[in-house]
Amino acid sequence: MAAILQxxxxxxxxxxxxxxxxxxxxxxxxxxxxxxxxxxxLIIAGAYITYxxxxxxxxxxxxxxxxxxxxxxAIGVLLYRLMFERETNSVKYSEMTVLLTFALAMMxxxxxxxxxxxxxxxxxPDYATEAFFIGDVFIPKGQLYAGLVSLTIxxxxxxxxxxxxxxxxxxxxxxxxEAAELLGVNVNFISIxxxxxxxxxxxxxGSLVSFVFSFFPAKHWEWVAMLMSVxxxxxxxxxxxxxxxxxxxxxxxxxxGTWIGATWSTMTFFLALFLILLIRPxxxxxxxxxxx
Amino acid sequence: MAVxxxxxxxxxxxxxxxxxxxxxxxxxxxxxxxWFPLTLLAILIALPLLQFxxxxxxxxxxxxxxxxxxxxxxGWNILGGFAGYISLGHSVFFGIGxxxxxxxxxxxxxxxxxxxxxxxxxxxxMGYLIGLITLKVRGPSFIIxxxxxxxxxxxxxxxxxxVGGANGLTLPMNDLPVLWAKVPYYYAMIAIAAxxxxxxxxxxxxxxxxxxxxxxxxxxxxxxxxINTRFYKVMAFALSAFFVGMTGAxxxxxxxxxxxxxFLLILVSANLVLMCILGGKGTIAGPVVxxxxxxALNELFVATMGASEINILGTGMVMALGLxxxxxxxxxxxxxxxxxxxxxxxx
Numbered sequence: 001m002a003a004i005l006q007x008x009x010x011x012x013x014x015x016x017x018x019x020x021x022x023x024x025x026x027x028x029x030x031x032x033x034x035x036x037x038x039x040x041x042l043i044i045a046g047a048y049i050t051y052x053x054x055x056x057x058x059x060x061x062x063x064x065x066x067x068x069x070x071x072x073x074a075i076g077v078l079l080y081r082l083m084f085e086r087e088t089n090s091v092k093y094s095e096m097t098v099l100l101t102f103a104l105a106m107m108x109x110x111x112x113x114x115x116x117x118x119x120x121x122x123x124x125p126d127y128a129t130e131a132f133f134i135g136d137v138f139i140p141k142g143q144l145y146a147g148l149v150s151l152t153i154x155x156x157x158x159x160x161x162x163x164x165x166x167x168x169x170x171x172x173x174x175x176x177x178e179a180a181e182l183l184g185v186n187v188n189f190i191s192i193x194x195x196x197x198x199x200x201x202x203x204x205x206g207s208l209v210s211f212v213f214s215f216f217p218a219k220h221w222e223w224v225a226m227l228m229s230v231x232x233x234x235x236x237x238x239x240x241x242x243x244x245x246x247x248x249x250x251x252x253x254x255x256x257g258t259w260i261g262a263t264w265s266t267m268t269f270f271l272a273l274f275l276i277l278l279i280r281p282x283x284x285x286x287x288x289x290x291x292x
Numbered sequence: 293m294a295v296x297x298x299x300x301x302x303x304x305x306x307x308x309x310x311x312x313x314x315x316x317x318x319x320x321x322x323x324x325x326x327w328f329p330l331t332l333l334a335i336l337i338a339l340p341l342l343q344f345x346x347x348x349x350x351x352x353x354x355x356x357x358x359x360x361x362x363x364x365x366x367g368w369n370i371l372g373g374f375a376g377y378i379s380l381g382h383s384v385f386f387g388i389g390x391x392x393x394x395x396x397x398x399x400x401x402x403x404x405x406x407x408x409x410x411x412x413x414x415x416x417x418m419g420y421l422i423g424l425i426t427l428k429v430r431g432p433s434f435i436i437x438x439x440x441x442x443x444x445x446x447x448x449x450x451x452x453x454x455v456g457g458a459n460g461l462t463l464p465m466n467d468l469p470v471l472w473a474k475v476p477y478y479y480a481m482i483a484i485a486a487x488x489x490x491x492x493x494x495x496x497x498x499x500x501x502x503x504x505x506x507x508x509x510x511x512x513x514x515x516x517x518x519i520n521t522r523f524y525k526v527m528a529f530a531l532s533a534f535f536v537g538m539t540g541a542x543x544x545x546x547x548x549x550x551x552x553x554x555f556l557l558i559l560v561s562a563n564l565v566l567m568c569i570l571g572g573k574g575t576i577a578g579p580v581v582x583x584x585x586x587x588a589l590n591e592l593f594v595a596t597m598g599a600s601e602i603n604i605l606g607t608g609m610v611m612a613l614g615l616x617x618x619x620x621x622x623x624x625x626x627x628x629x630x631x632x633x634x635x636x637x638x639x
Contacts, residue, residue, distance in 0.1 A: 035432040037439075083612065095378060096615065098435050099565065102380070103611035106562065110605025118601075217601075221558055225443045228436050267447050273440045277429050 002136040009139055011254030012247060016147030017208050019246035021223070022230040023154055023239050024201030030174040030237025031194035034084060034097040038104035039202055040220035040227055045108055046072050046206020047215050048116055054123040054210070061123050062149060065207040072203025076196040079104070084195070085188070105220060112217040122214040146208040153204055154243060157197075161239070170194055174237055222266065229273030235283030245284060328635035329489070336482050340475050349474055356478050356546070358587040359485040360539050365567040365579035366488045367535030372565065373574035374501055375528045376508025377430065380561045381438030382536050384422075384445045385415040387555035389537030390544035391455055397463055397545055404545040405480040408538045415537020416530040423529030427522070430511065442558060449552040460551030463544065477546040484542065485580075488535045493576050493638065495531070504528055505574070536564075559604070566607060570614045572621030576638040581622055586610075 025039045046068045053059040053067070083100055090096050122128075128142035161167040172180040173190045181187045209215065230249055234241025249272055257265030276283060336355060342348040364386065372378050389411040393404035404411070426437045450458045466473060495501045503524045506514040515521045544550050563586060571582025586607075593606045618625050626632040 035436065083616065086616070090619070094432050095435070096619070098432050099378070099569070100612060100615050102562065102565075103608045103615065106604050106608030107612065108608075110601045110603075110608060113601030113604065222443070225436075225440050228440070232433075232436065263447060263451055267444065270440045270443045270447070274425075274437060274444070277433055277437045277440075278425060281429050281433055 006137050007254045007258050008251060009137060010143065011251035013139070013143035013147040014212070014254070015247035015250035016150045017143070017205070017212055018226070018230060018250050019243040020150030020153060020201065020208065021205040022227045022234070022242045022246055023157065024198040024205070025227055026231045026234065026237055026239055026242045027157075027170075027194055027201070028198035029231065031170055032084070032097075032191050033094050034101065034195075035094065035236075036101045036198070037098060037224055038101040038108060039198070040223035041105040041108040041112075041217075042072060042075075042199055042202040043206045043209055043223070044215055044217060044220050045075075045112060046203035047210040048112055048121075048206075049203070050207040050210040051116075051121050051123050054125070060125055061207050061211050062145065065149070065204050068207045069200040069203040072206070073196040073200035076199030077192055079199070080192050080195040085191075088188075088191075105224070109217045109220065116217065118216050118218065120214045120216050121210075123210040125211055128211040142211050146212050150205065150208055151243075153201070154239065157201070158239060166190075166193065225273060226266065226269040229269040229276070231283075232273060232281075233276050233283050235285035238283070238285040241283055241285030324637060325634045329638060333482070333486055337479075340478060343471050343475070347471060349471070352474050352478050354587065354591065356474065356481045358584050359481040360543055361563065361567060361587060362580045362583035363481070363485040363488040363539045364536045365564050365571075365583050366485075366492045366576075367532045367539075368564040369492060369532075369568050369573065369579045370495060370504070370535075371528045371532040373568055373578070374496065374504040374508065375525055377427065377525065377528070378435050378565065379438040379529075379532075380435055380558065380565065381440075381442040382532070382564055383556055383558065383560040384442055385419060385533040385536040386540035386543070386560055387445065387449065387552070388415045388418055388533075389540030390550055390555050391449070392537075393541035394461060394463055394544040394550045395455060398461055401464070403466075403476075404541045405476060408480065408484065408541040411541035412534040412538035415540070416534035419533025419537075420526055420530040423526040427525045427529060438561075439558070442556060442561065446552055446556040449556060455550065458552060460549055460554075463548045463550065465548050474546075477542055480542045481539070481546075484535070484538055489576060489580060489638075491535070492579075496576060496639065500524065500527070508574075559607070562607065562611070566611045566614070569619075569621055570610065572623030572625070572627075575621070575623040575627070577636050578621050578623040581636070585622075 021040070021043055025036055028034050028036050028039070049068045049071060050059075050061045050064045053064050054061060083104065084097060087093055087096055087100070125142075127145060130141045131138040132141065132144070133139075161171055169180070169185045169190050170193070172183070172185055173187055173194070177187060180190075213219075230246045231242055233249065234243070234245035249269055252272075253265040253268040256268045336359075339348075339355065340352065342351070364382070368379070368382050389408075392414045393407045393411040396402050396407050397404050422441065426434060426441065429437060449455065455461060466476070468475075495504075503514065503519045503521075506517065506519060507521050507524060511521055540555065544555075547554065567582030567586050568579050569582070570585060571580065572578030589606065589610065590603060593603045594600075614621070620628060623632065623636060627637070
């Protein structure tokens with residue numbers, strides 16, 4: 001029983017981090033129909049910013065989170081204006097952006113590889129290796145803190161989307177772009193804002209990831225399918241769906257990893273992605289029957 | 293009476309249309325510079341004669357490398373260019389072909405050059421089965437599912453002890469002298485590339501190819517026009533897997549080892565997409581031109597800057613710039629502006 005509880009707790013803590021990693025992806029898809037394959041590579045960029053600050057002057061990764069988020073959000077504005085703004089009228093917009101973000105992911109990987117080399121890195125604040133004990137069950141502090149911080153950020157994001165005027169505008173654009181524009185929403189500005197928020201979330205997730213996982217520039221290929229499975233299962237564009245799917249899948253992956261083997265725990269995500277796309281392409285909380 | 297009159301006039305119309313089409317085809321044949329690809333092929337066939345005058349192994353390697361990519365990109369073009377389904381998981385078939393023929397070579401000593409068509413068939417059957425599942429979704433969902441496919445097969449091959457797992461398998465080297473060791477693979481690869489380009493030409497001008505192009509324009513309309521879109525798409529997937537698998541077979545023996553992190557790389561898939569986009573998706577010459585350009589650029593990056601990070605960065609940048617400024621690719625853009633030189637008009 002304690003063993004099951006243990007696996008459950010570890011899975012949930014990781015699931016919190018994965019939820020934050022996926023929420024930016026989901027937001028960007030919801031508002032702009034951009035399947036951002038570069039999202040995981042930008043998370044790694046955020047992790048490197050945090051790593052660099054930690055190595056240089058011992059800044060705590062969680063304190064570094066807002067800085068990393070701000071830097072990535074600024075990069076997001078720049079990238080959107082340079083790469084995606086001019087594509088909005090293209091016929092095959094969605095497919096086009098998949099390829100563009102794929103190219104972007106390679107560029108980010110190349111730049112990071114050149115700057116930081118391809119060795120595995122991890123930031124190691126004290127709490128990353130400590131744990132709380134409750135009876136037989138232990139909770140690693142690092143994963144617990146990371147999970148809590150990301151759930152806080154996601155709650156804040158949800159409140160922002162639900163109650164602020166900008167949040168209204170973002171949700172209106174998600175539901176129907178043309179109608180939102182007719183009602184006086186500056187759709188282009190909202191797109192830039194949502195892209196910046198999405199990348200800011202990537203930067204924030206990067207700071208947390210930097211002490212939860214070890215990372216290297218090419219690691220994002222493993223994450224892209226993992227995050228896609230979370231976002232697709234949750235229903236692309238639904239933040240709540242992403243959170244539920246992340247918690248669900250990472251708990252399943254934790255059980256698979258313990259009982260069957262560590263290699264197969266990543267497989268859980270890929271197989272899940274495959275199955276969802278075939279059985280229910282719109283995901284658990286999605287509305288669009290077809291994302292073409 | 294009226295009915296038969298109508299029938300005869302209908303057949304007369306069809307007859308007239310056929311005559312007109314044949315006239316157009318004849319005119320197109322006259323303007324097509326068939327001599328150019330044939331001369332190119334002849335030059336490539338004669339190229340190993342250089343070995344009598346010195347060591348040109350590097351040149352042969354480059355041509356072989358470009359030919360292998362030209363074959364694979366042309367194969368990818370059947371699905372991605374004609375049918376409009378972009379796959380980022382085609383390195384799976386590269387791996388399947390390589391491992392199938394490589395295992396036969398390792399166990400029974402039969403050269404992969406002999407078994408390459410068989411490897412292509414195995415890849416095609418796998419492609420058919422996978423296509424039955426993944427081609428139910430389209431657009432971005434299909435692209436994502438193809439990445440998932442690649443990830444799954446990478447884990448499977450990494451853990452499959454029979455084929456050596458992550459460490460892979462070493463294949464026996466042939467016992468030719470150094471000067472001539474590359475030549476059999478060189479000819480095999482040139483043959484595969486030429487065959488693939490010819491086959492894509494035939495496919496594009498068949499009823500099947502027409503159906504695929506209709507699917508890429510508007511699948512629902514194609515379906516309602518009576519095209520069995522599902523069968524067409526799955527066949528396109530299987531065919532494109534066939535050519536990629538065949539290339540993979542010969543590539544494995546040429547490298548003399550099989551390893552998941554050589555075959556099942558997303559970078560290989562990315563290169564195929566890149567070549568087709570840069571050269572011109574859906575054209576016959578596009579993937580070939582793209583393959584030559586990318587291989588040349590790759591060599592340039594590696595030779596001048598050395599690091600593989602620069603290579604990845606460069607590939608990404610070329611891809612992004614090409615997508616933004618020339619979405620039709622080199623051949624497509626030139627053809628649209630009417631500036632395509634006759635020697636490159638292979639369609």
